[in-house]
Amino acid sequence: MQIKRNASAHWAGSGKDGKGTVSTASTVLNQSQFSFNTRFADGIGTNPEELAGAAHAGCFSMQLAFNIQGAGFTADSIDTQCTITLDTDSASISGSHLVVKASVPGLDEAKFQELVEHAEKNCPISKLFNTKISVDATLV
Structure with missing residues (x-):
């Protein structure tokens, strides 16, 4: 499909x-x-990098929720912030950094980090990007 x-x-x-x-x-x-x-600069309106960041944060969060569900847990919450770095010298996106905080009752830290790593590499937007992707993840 x-x-x-x-x-x-x-x-x-x-x-x-x-x-x-x-x-x-x-x-x-x-x-x-x-x-x-x-x-x-700081004009009023949006920009392609902001929209790419929103897409990456949303896609990553949903992939992580599916991963958590597949491991037999349900997230109370997943909050993800994405920072896209535009390198103006090379006119390219040089990075996408995700900061995620998740509340998942019963899930241990090691399994959480494993599920985060899978989401980082396998959400469709991560696969779309040709850049370095990094994640800081906190299980709360």
């Missing part, structure tokens, strides 16, 4: 002075603004 999801971007103007919008088929994002300033 294949699932396809759609998003679009519109850009007008030059790279530095232009402006754009991004939208998703679900309309969760509906002509959300982005620009040079939202990407490289």
Whole structure:
């Protein structure tokens, strides 16, 4: 089975002075603004790296929840923050760092770290990225 999801971007103007919008088929994002300033400074709006970080944090959290379920446990909560690093010199994403805190009654630390490592390597967004991925995980 294949699932396809759609998003679009519109850009007008030059790279530095232009402006754009991004939208998703679900309309969760509906002509959300982005620009040079939202990407490289502190402008109002979103940027591709922020959206990639949200995708990675969400995908990782869901993969970890499936891993925990497969091990016979249920997470009370999984909170994941993702920091995407854009290296402007090489114009590439040089890293995705995940910080996860999970509450899973009955799960021991060693098994938790094993499940985290699997999620880090196997969530579909991790597989999409061609960059270093790191995780700091805390079982609370």
